[in-house]
Amino acid sequence: MxxxxxxxxxxxxxxxxxxxxxxxxxxxSHDDVRLKLELDYKLAKASTSEGKREDKMNEFTxxxxxxxxxxxxxDDFGGRSIEINGxxxxxYRRRGIFKELYARVKxxxxxxxxDEMLLLADRKSEAGKSFIKGTGASYDHTExxxxxxxxxxxxxxxxxxxxxxxxxxxxxxxxxxxxNSIYFNEELADQELLDIDLEKKRGFHVYMALFRxxxxxxxxxxxxxxxxxxxxxGIVPQWRGRGLGRDLLLLSVHxxxxxxxxxxxxxxDAENDTALGLYRSCGFEESYSMEYHKLNKER
Ligand SMILES: CC(C)(COP(=O)(O)OP(=O)(O)OC[C@H]1O[C@@H](n2cnc3c(N)ncnc32)[C@H](O)[C@@H]1OP(=O)(O)O)[C@@H](O)C(=O)NCCC(=O)NCCS
Numbered sequence: 001m002x003x004x005x006x007x008x009x010x011x012x013x014x015x016x017x018x019x020x021x022x023x024x025x026x027x028x029s030h031d032d033v034r035l036k037l038e039l040d041y042k043l044a045k046a047s048t049s050e051g052k053r054e055d056k057m058n059e060f061t062x063x064x065x066x067x068x069x070x071x072x073x074x075d076d077f078g079g080r081s082i083e084i085n086g087x088x089x090x091x092y093r094r095r096g097i098f099k100e101l102y103a104r105v106k107x108x109x110x111x112x113x114x115d116e117m118l119l120l121a122d123r124k125s126e127a128g129k130s131f132i133k134g135t136g137a138s139y140d141h142t143e144x145x146x147x148x149x150x151x152x153x154x155x156x157x158x159x160x161x162x163x164x165x166x167x168x169x170x171x172x173x174x175x176x177x178x179x180n181s182i183y184f185n186e187e188l189a190d191q192e193l194l195d196i197d198l199e200k201k202r203g204f205h206v207y208m209a210l211f212r213x214x215x216x217x218x219x220x221x222x223x224x225x226x227x228x229x230x231x232x233x234g235i236v237p238q239w240r241g242r243g244l245g246r247d248l249l250l251l252s253v254h255x256x257x258x259x260x261x262x263x264x265x266x267x268x269d270a271e272n273d274t275a276l277g278l279y280r281s282c283g284f285e286e287s288y289s290m291e292y293h294k295l296n297k298e299r
Contacts, residue, residue, distance in 0.1 A: 002064055004097075008057040008104060011046035012039060012073075016059060019068040027087040033122035034145070034288045036085050038075050040224045044202040057108050060101045064092070072101035074108065078192035079184075081116035081294075082109060098131060115297040123289040137293035141269055144276070146284035148253065148264040153283030156250075161211070163247035165255065168196050168206035168218070176206060179218055183234040207255070209235070209248050216244060219252050221259075228261030245275075249282050 009016070017039055024035055042058070062070030072086030084105055088097050109117050119137050121128030168176065177191035196206060203224045209217035217235035221228065230252050235245045256264050268275050270289065 004069075005063055006100060006104065007061045007063065008108075009059045009061075010055070010057055011049070012042040012059055013046065014043070016061070016068075017043045019061075020071050020073075023068050023071055023087060023089060026089060030090045031125060031127075033125040033128070034290070035087060035122070036083075036120055036290055037071075037073055041202065041204075041222075042073070042075075044224070048198060048201045056112065060086075060104050060108075062088075062092075062097050062101060070097045070101055072098070072105050074105060076112075076114065079186060080114055080190050081118050082112065082114050083118045083120060083292075085120040093127070102131075102135065109297070117295045117297075119293045119295065121291050121293070123291050129291065132293045135293075135295060137295040140292045140294040141271065143267045143290050143292065144270050144286045145265055145267050145288050145290065146279050147287045149283050149285050151283075152285070153253065156282050158250060160247045160250060161243055163216075163244055163251060164210045165207040165219075165248075165251050166210055168208050170196050172196065172206070172208055172215075172218075175208070175215060176218055179234055179236060180232060182236065183232065204231075206232075207252075209244070209251075211239065211244060214239075217248055219248055221252055221256055223256060223259050223261055226260060226262045228256030228259070228264040230256070230264065230266040233266070245278055246282065249278060253282070 012020070020037065020039060024037060028034065056076070058074045058076070060072045061068055069089040069092045070086070072084060075083040075085075077083075086098065086101060117137070118140065119132045119135060121132055123142065173193040173196060176194055178188060180186070181188040181191050194206065199206060203222050205221045207219050207221065208215050209219065216239040217233070219233040220231040222231065230249070233245075233248060233252065235248065253264060265287070266279065266284065268279060
């Protein structure tokens with residue numbers, strides 16, 4: 001006998017992490033689509049946030065008895081938007097389960113200050129895109145995930161221009177916020193100052209890029225379970241066009257390999273031809289496309 005019930009929680013604990021990962025695996029092989037759930041980051045965040053917990057629900061689940069059959073998670077990176085992504089077990093679809101999870105997430109969003117909600121779906125997921133259409137959200141942009149091909153990487157030009165990486169400290173937090181506002185085209189006032197030490201405990205290492213004594217860019221490197229991620233990579237505008245972005249990318253790859261990464265990925269806006277060209281020229285290849293659809297809060 002089926003007994004469906006819904007639950008909400010603030011953080012992802014180890015048990016929920018296992019259950020969501022299992023459901024993700026089932027959906028991935030059934031639908032051949034990708035999800036962007038950020039489970040490793042959420043787990044690391046939960047275990048390093050004691051005393052800093054906020055009273056916000058982020059994990060929305062549907063259970064049949066003890067079995068997780070639906071999940072919708074909120075990612076809140078501290079900016080003006082929240083991101084949501086989830087799935088329903090193939091045997092339980094078209095019964096309104098995702099609709100109910102979404103209604104709960106929407107109620108949570110109404111309580112928050114963020115005025116944008118980004119709904120994510122793999123470009124190949126017709127069901128996901130139809131669902132999103134029904135929410136009234138409109139298409140915003142697409143991001144590609146790119147994976148480093150070791151054989152292509154081996155064949156790339158490795159000479160560098162003398163760029164150096166320095167691990168960021170608390171004193172760099174303002175500069176990191178300034179650069180993020182440039183790279184993501186967001187207001188500086190909307191940027192949260194990073195707690196560098198806390199980020200490190202969560203597996204995120206931020207490096208400042210130095211060239212001739214100047215800080216000219218930065219990158220965030222993430223390593224978990226042998227998977228290396230490159231995020232927030234950028235060169236400030238006045239130092240662009242001299243091959244320093246390429247240097248920064250190559251150094252990031254070397255650093256991750258040195259730390260033990262056996263797989264390296266990054267995400268890039270599908271319309272950012274400059275970045276796409278750079279990543280391809282260093283041996284990265286597109287693996288999947290994630291569509292972002294945006295909903296603005298009604299005032
Ligand atoms: C997308 C997904 C989460 C929908 O879960 P679900 O519980 O079946 O969705 P619901 O029953 O709540 O459907 C709500 C509405 O979404 C739309 N929808 C859902 N599945 C659809 C499909 N296969 N084709 C067309 N429309 C679909 C419909 O408008 C539906 O309303 P209706 O049944 O009254 O017509 C599920 O198909 C899934 O897990 N897919 C793989 C992961 C994925 O793509 N996630 C992205 C989520 S945005």
